[in-house]
Amino acid sequence: EILLTQSPATLSLSPGERATLSCRASQSISSYLGWYQKKPGQAPRLLIYDASNRATGIPARFSGSGSGTDFILTISNLEPEDFAVYFCQQRGSWPLTFGGGTKVEIK
């Protein structure tokens, strides 16, 4: 099973700032990594797939990078609606696994 470790656990930032979230895989997953946004009481939302591709309707301020074992989600110019929990997920091999999440909170 591929373990995904996200850091930091919590990121305290102000609107307009840049958020940088990390996801590290326990073994290489090529570019098979996605990112989701999750808000309380809502369904998760796919933001990025295959490391760097934005999903349909996702604003350009969300960007992803990385390959192999190290991946980054960047949210430039944080909007009020971006404060949420973010999860990474790998599809490189079964079983599918998620990271533990990074909470982006308002400072």
Next chain:
Amino acid sequence: EVQLVESGGDLVQPGGSLRLSCAASGFGFSIYGMGWVRQAPGKGLEWVSYITNQMTTFYADSVKGRFTISRDNAKNSLYLQMNSLRAEDTAVYHCARGYCGGGCEAGRYFDYWGHGILVTVSS
């Protein structure tokens, strides 16, 4: 508009059984793989199970042998039969549509999700 609506959640005793359903609409259900993902209270997301459009199934180790995923394409419905339930199965269960991303040679992401249904396992 793609819609996924879960039902069947309940309070059940340890060792009991429950069947979740997911009604899909707004897309060609039969050509997509579908999955279940859960979130325990205060915890992160955990993938549970997946069924391809060819009926191939995959399970997380934590539920293998206890849960069974199935689908009825005529009814545009996805199911999760959960047996031998444990307290640690308590969670909100989401139904989600599989998405291949750049190619279907590996696993899947999930591009559309239901809002989820609560399953509570407690005596």
